[in-house]
Amino acid sequence: MTETSLSNTQNSFKQLKSFIGEHIIGQEKLVERMLIALLADGHMLLEGAPGLAKTRAINVLSQGIAADFHRVQFTPDLLPADLTGTEIFRPQLGTFEFQKGPLFHNLVLADEINRSPAKVQAALLEAMAERQITVGSTTYPLPKLFMVMATQNPIEQEGTYPLPEAQLDRFLLHVKIDYPHAEHEKEILHLARAEAKGEFQKHKEHFQTISQQTVLKARNEVLNIYMADSLEQYLLQLIIATRNPAAYGEDLAGWLQYGASPRASIALDRCARARAWLQQRDFVGPEDIQELAFDVLRHRLILSYEAEAEGITTDHFIKELISRVAVP
Ligand SMILES: Nc1ncnc2c1ncn2[C@@H]1O[C@H](COP(=O)(O)OP(=O)(O)O)[C@@H](O)[C@H]1O
Numbered sequence: 001m002t003e004t005s006l007s008n009t010q011n012s013f014k015q016l017k018s019f020i021g022e023h024i025i026g027q028e029k030l031v032e033r034m035l036i037a038l039l040a041d042g043h044m045l046l047e048g049a050p051g052l053a054k055t056r057a058i059n060v061l062s063q064g065i066a067a068d069f070h071r072v073q074f075t076p077d078l079l080p081a082d083l084t085g086t087e088i089f090r091p092q093l094g095t096f097e098f099q100k101g102p103l104f105h106n107l108v109l110a111d112e113i114n115r116s117p118a119k120v121q122a123a124l125l126e127a128m129a130e131r132q133i134t135v136g137s138t139t140y141p142l143p144k145l146f147m148v149m150a151t152q153n154p155i156e157q158e159g160t161y162p163l164p165e166a167q168l169d170r171f172l173l174h175v176k177i178d179y180p181h182a183e184h185e186k187e188i189l190h191l192a193r194a195e196a197k198g199e200f201q202k203h204k205e206h207f208q209t210i211s212q213q214t215v216l217k218a219r220n221e222v223l224n225i226y227m228a229d230s231l232e233q234y235l236l237q238l239i240i241a242t243r244n245p246a247a248y249g250e251d252l253a254g255w256l257q258y259g260a261s262p263r264a265s266i267a268l269d270r271c272a273r274a275r276a277w278l279q280q281r282d283f284v285g286p287e288d289i290q291e292l293a294f295d296v297l298r299h300r301l302i303l304s305y306e307a308e309a310e311g312i313t314t315d316h317f318i319k320e321l322i323s324r325v326a327v328p
């Protein structure tokens with residue numbers, strides 16, 4: 001596909017990407033992953049140290065889309081009903097009425113998700129997977145465009161509750177970000193200074209927000225990207241290898257307790273397509289699969305105690321697999 005044959009939707013996303021890039025300096029991978037999650041109709045978990053613009057990135061994305069957005073700050077005293085909604089008594093009518101909670105928005109920022117206890121996390125994870133909320137005997141569907149972006153600071157911090165490992169796979173992607181390069185730090189500083197002076201609003205005027213219709217249309221185009229049979233086979237082999245890593249080397253034998261489920265295959269397929277589409281290609285390449293394998297699999301593999309004791313991470317494991325499974 002050449003530049004001239006960009007579809008209208010691809011063009012809109014290109015503009016969205018550069019709009020976000022004006023506000024988020026030097027975190028290209030993060031920006032790309034947010035768009036992939038949106039295109040693949042999934043939720044994203046974003047992890048990184050405080051001050052790396054996690055909250056800001058998600059705020060900026062939501063400014064670029066004509067959809068309603070809500071931020072929930074997760075705190076130790078948050079209750080499940082603060083997310084889902086509550087039945088409110090109407091004295092005039094003598095009845096209860098359901099007042100929808102923040103999860104009924106299109107884009108939800110679940111900020112610092114590991115600051116709330118398990119019950120609240122469970123309410124969020126359930127809504128993410130089922131796309132509906134049941135209160136009493138009534139079930140309320142969530143909007144068609146529904147995306148949760150959760151942030152968390154690295155788990156070692158005090159006063160936090162780790163997310164339940166077995167339910168983490170409700171997130172399509174688990175993205176980790178790191179400190180910006182030194183040369184970007186200066187740009188960030190200058191941007192912050194310009195913003196403080198109120199000089200950085202001008203770019204927004206040139207940008208037309210993306211409609212929900214456009215997002216849905218783009219999702220459809222993503223599903224129609226071509227993936228060769230051999231690449232599909234490669235993708236499946238990578239996933240299946242997580243269930244029997246010893247087949248790819250004796251040394252990998254004891255690393256995992258649990259491998260990835262079919263949910264992971266579906267996620268990797270969607271995300272690889274979305275990446276190809278964003279890069280204006282009409283076919284998936286092996287690098288789309290390899291690049292996304294980390295963010296798709298990172299939170300779906302459960303390491304053995306032995307591997308953990310040796311300081312091995314799921315990223316190490318994924319890297320090993322990619323180096324051993326033959327590329328078609
Ligand atoms: N890559 C970046 N691009 C632009 N601003 C940044 C970047 N990294 C940090 N900042 C600045 O740091 C501030 C902190 O961002 P914030 O989103 O609150 O961080 P986090 O949620 O990761 O703790 C931002 O408001 C911004 O001024």
Ligand SMILES: [Mg+2]
Nearest residue numbers: 054055111151
């Ligand atoms: Mg934050």
